[in-house]
Amino acid sequence: MKKEFGENLRVEIYGESHSDRIGVIVKGLPRGAEFHREKLADFMARRAPGKKGGNRIADSAATARKEPDRVVFLRGIQEAEAGKAILTGEELEACIYNTNRRSGDYDELRKVLRPGHADLGAYLKEGPEGLRPGGGRFSGRMTAPMCIAGGIALQLLAKKGISVHAEYTEIGGKSEPKEIEQALSRAAEEKDSLGGIVSCRVSGFPVGVGGALYEGLEGAIASSIFAIPAVKGIEFGSGFEGSRMRGSENNDPILLRDGHLITETNNAGGINGGISNGMDIEFRVAFKPTPTIGCEQRTVNIQEMKETVLCAGGRHDVCVVPRAVPVVEAAAALVLLDAWMGEGDER
Numbered sequence: 001m002k003k004e005f006g007e008n009l010r011v012e013i014y015g016e017s018h019s020d021r022i023g024v025i026v027k028g029l030p031r032g033a034e035f036h037r038e039k040l041a042d043f044m045a046r047r048a049p050g051k052k053g054g055n056r057i058a059d060s061a062a063t064a065r066k067e068p069d070r071v072v073f074l075r076g077i078q079e080a081e082a083g084k085a086i087l088t089g090e091e092l093e094a095c096i097y098n099t100n101r102r103s104g105d106y107d108e109l110r111k112v113l114r115p116g117h118a119d120l121g122a123y124l125k126e127g128p129e130g131l132r133p134g135g136g137r138f139s140g141r142m143t144a145p146m147c148i149a150g151g152i153a154l155q156l157l158a159k160k161g162i163s164v165h166a167e168y169t170e171i172g173g174k175s176e177p178k179e180i181e182q183a184l185s186r187a188a189e190e191k192d193s194l195g196g197i198v199s200c201r202v203s204g205f206p207v208g209v210g211g212a213l214y215e216g217l218e219g220a221i222a223s224s225i226f227a228i229p230a231v232k233g234i235e236f237g238s239g240f241e242g243s244r245m246r247g248s249e250n251n252d253p254i255l256l257r258d259g260h261l262i263t264e265t266n267n268a269g270g271i272n273g274g275i276s277n278g279m280d281i282e283f284r285v286a287f288k289p290t291p292t293i294g295c296e297q298r299t300v301n302i303q304e305m306k307e308t309v310l311c312a313g314g315r316h317d318v319c320v321v322p323r324a325v326p327v328v329e330a331a332a333a334l335v336l337l338d339a340w341m342g343e344g345d346e347r
């Protein structure tokens with residue numbers, strides 16, 4: 001099992017939700033490339049926990065834990081003019097201090113496993129030590145350092161004309177904002193939670209990146225996306241719906257336009273044979289409902305080894321999906337930059 005992600009760009013995330021700080025080390029970033037500190041801060045703010053007062057849906061879904069998520073660079077950059085930073089080519093390390101921990105919320109959870117969270121897996125693997133306050137390394141909080149590395153990768157890709165855009169297209173099975181808002185407030189009142197779908201589109205990615213079998217781009221993207229806690233599915237292009245179509249409907253007709261091969265439709269989601277084909281790369285990510293909920297759930301007290309009922313307290317997202325949108329962009333940007341660097345930058 002890997003602690004680092006990537007082949008050419010290697011990303012390691014450290015810390016825990018309730019440790020002093022969490023951070024990221026990135027090896028292999030191109031020397032001399034620049035990024036904007038302010039743009040990175042804006043990107044971090046899209047994911048950061050705590051109500052922001054700007055968006056009713058995002059606010060009603062978010063945990064009450066407030067963290068400014070200010071990025072502190074420890075090595076790997078030089079400050080330049082106009083809020084820019086230049087990558088020095090050595091390992092980059094950046095961290096965020098955890099300022100709003102409330103570890104007492106997790107006292108009971110050291111002996112009672114939360115259904116749906118990482119507790120069962122962590123306990124079976126590591127015993128009681130695996131049950132860390134705040135969910136330890138399993139927490140959604142660990143996506144903040146992922147967003148530092150991914151936010152920089154997004155800026156580097158943008159300079160090459162590659163854009164990565166995600167949005168939520170469903171929450172609790174609803175797609176209309178009014179219905180989503182109602183579903184979220186009902187779930188919150190009932191001390192329950194919701195899941196949803198984040199759709200992502202990558203435009204401008206070069207053709208010919210990826211390969212057969214284990215070199216496939218879909219597998220690489222899926223591997224990065226599954227590092228995000230609460231992800232339970234990913235589909236590319238027509239995805240599961242495509243399995244219900246005929247070949248004649250699902251195949252994308254190939255056309256010649258100005259000497260370029262393009263496809264009329266994009267059921268393949270921009271990838272054929274694991275290789276990018278120049279069409280937009282399109283995929284959708286399924287997030288499960290937030291596991292920690294206040295309503296009654298059956299579980300086991302592992303100190304007494306007895307079945308019991310848990311009504312979990314603490315501060316939790318009613319739905320992780322709005323805050324996971326930039327995380328999907330970050331995870332996608334990291335794997336795409338990594339894959340592209342592997343093919344040589346100058347195609």
Ligand SMILES: Cc1cc2nc3c(=O)[nH]c(=O)nc-3n(C[C@H](O)[C@H](O)[C@H](O)COP(=O)(O)O)c2cc1C
Pocket residue numbers: 063116117118135138139140141143228229230231288290291292293315316317320323324327
């Ligand atoms: C941005 C984000 C925020 C999250 N917030 C919470 C939360 O407040 N409470 C919770 O129980 N789970 C939350 N999760 C999900 C859990 O971290 C996740 O379900 C858990 O670690 C188990 O991993 P698994 O669902 O991938 O099996 C969040 C996930 C993300 C990506």
Ligand SMILES: C=C(O[C@@H]1CC(C(=O)O)=C[C@@H](OP(=O)(O)O)[C@H]1O)C(=O)O
Pocket residue numbers: 017048049063064065067101102105134135138139140141142144229314315316317
């Ligand atoms: C802090 C964040 O989200 C946390 C993710 C999370 C979990 O179990 O995943 C549980 C909660 O942690 P705590 O109980 O410490 O408030 C969330 O607030 C964050 O995303 O930055």
